[in-house]
Amino acid sequence: MLIDTWQAWDAAGGGFEQCPIRNVLDRLGDKWSILIVMRLAIKPCRFSELHRQVPDISKRMLTLNLRNLTRDGMVLRTVYPTKPPSVEYSLTPLGRSILVPLGGLVQWADERFPEIRGNREQFDRQDAD
Amino acid sequence: MLIDTWQAWDAAGGGFEQCPIRNVLDRLGDKWSILIVMRLAIKPCRFSELHRQVPDISKRMLTLNLRNLTRDGMVLRTVYPTKPPSVEYSLTPLGRSILVPLGGLVQWADERFPEIRGNREQFDRQDAD
DNA sequence: CGGGATCCAGAACGATACTG
DNA sequence: CAGTATCGTTCTGGATCCCG
Numbered sequence: 001m002l003i004d005t006w007q008a009w010d011a012a013g014g015g016f017e018q019c020p021i022r023n024v025l026d027r028l029g030d031k032w033s034i035l036i037v038m039r040l041a042i043k044p045c046r047f048s049e050l051h052r053q054v055p056d057i058s059k060r061m062l063t064l065n066l067r068n069l070t071r072d073g074m075v076l077r078t079v080y081p082t083k084p085p086s087v088e089y090s091l092t093p094l095g096r097s098i099l100v101p102l103g104g105l106v107q108w109a110d111e112r113f114p115e116i117r118g119n120r121e122q123f124d125r126q127d128a129d
Numbered sequence: 130m131l132i133d134t135w136q137a138w139d140a141a142g143g144g145f146e147q148c149p150i151r152n153v154l155d156r157l158g159d160k161w162s163i164l165i166v167m168r169l170a171i172k173p174c175r176f177s178e179l180h181r182q183v184p185d186i187s188k189r190m191l192t193l194n195l196r197n198l199t200r201d202g203m204v205l206r207t208v209y210p211t212k213p214p215s216v217e218y219s220l221t222p223l224g225r226s227i228l229v230p231l232g233g234l235v236q237w238a239d240e241r242f243p244e245i246r247g248n249r250e251q252f253d254r255q256d257a258d
Numbered sequence: 259c260g261g262g263a264t265c266c267a268g269a270a271c272g273a274t275a276c277t278g
Numbered sequence: 279c280a281g282t283a284t285c286g287t288t289c290t291g292g293a294t295c296c297c298g
Contacts, residue, residue: 020235020238020239020241020242021163021234021235021238021239023238023242023245024234024237024238024241024242024245025157025158025163025234025238026158028154028157028158028234029154029155029157029158029159030158030270030271031270031271034150034154046279046280047279047280047281048279048280051280058271058272058273059280059281059282060271060272060273060281060282060283061270061271061272062281063280063281063282064270064271070252071248071249071252071253072245072248072249073244073245073247073248073249073252074245079280082279083279084278084279084280085278085279085280085281086279086280087279087280087281094241094244094245094248097237097241098237098241100233100237101230101233101234101236101237102234104229104230104233104234105150105153105154105157105230105231105233105234106149106150107230108153108226108227108229108230109149109150109152109153109154110149110150112149112153112223112226112227113149113152113153115202115223116152116153116201116202116203116223117152118202119200119201119202119223120200120201120202123199123200123202124200159290159291160290160291161291175259175260176259176260176261177259177260180260187291187292187293188260188261189261189262189291189292189293190290190291190292191261192260192261192262193290193291208260211259212259213259213260213298214259214260214261214298215259215260216259216260216261
């Protein structure tokens with residue numbers, strides 16, 4: 001039943017660029033979006049505060065990711081016309097709603113990663129023979 | 130509580146390359162892994178059959194993705210020494226176990242994508258002003 | 259049949275400098 | 279403060295040819 005979604009799009013000839021899974025995963029798959037969403041899940045945050053809290057992200061990437069998330073309606077961008085300007089980012093209801101399925105994936109990753117790491121080491125040892 | 134995993138890794142100084150979420154999402158985020166897992170969830174499959182069923186994937190990418198999934202222990206690679214050789218790929222228990230959290234994400238994507246698409250269109254219209 | 263090796267295009271990403 | 283602009287790098291994925 002998991003595959004049905006994809007096959008339905010396949011059969012419909014809608015093109016895979018329009019497939020919901022493809023679109024969602026393209027966003028989640030990039031390097032920073034999830035980090036940003038997770039930070040904003042704790043509390044709304046200003047640009048520079050986010051920049052400090054998300055480790056090693058460049059201003060450029062923070063800007064681009066925030067724009068994409070805002071475009072998708074996952075993040076709300078609020079500008080306060082102070083001087084100098086301050087901008088606060090927060091999760092929309094849509095943004096918060098993804099925390100649920102995301103939580104399941106995070107839990108899976110946590111539980112299974114030791115196993116995965118072990119598999120990789122074993123695989124790489126065989127490869128070295 | 131979702132962020133805790135990441136912050137724990139942050140605090141532990143383990144380096145983000147060792148973070149379970151990063152590792153799992155790097156795999157799921159690439160263009161084909163999920164497709165392949167979903168196909169194999171239906172039934173075990175040989176290389177050329179997979180190549181036909183996963184739309185538009187190149188042999189190169191199919192090979193690379195299958196190797197990564199095999200390395201992680203998500204996929205089992207079985208070689209039958211026939212002539213010409215035949216190789217069957219199937220999901221391991223680990224590979225099947227990710228179908229559960231993945232299902233949650235797929236459901237979310239299906240339910241929310243129309244909303245996301247609408248948000249994008251609206252955003253792009255404002256941008257054009 | 260099931261790949262491996264090589265080359266190449268484009269996208270993602272990073273560093274730095276600059277701006278209202 | 280909150281970005282933009284530009285450049286260079288790295289990484290992903292596709293095309294093609296080759297191999298046992």
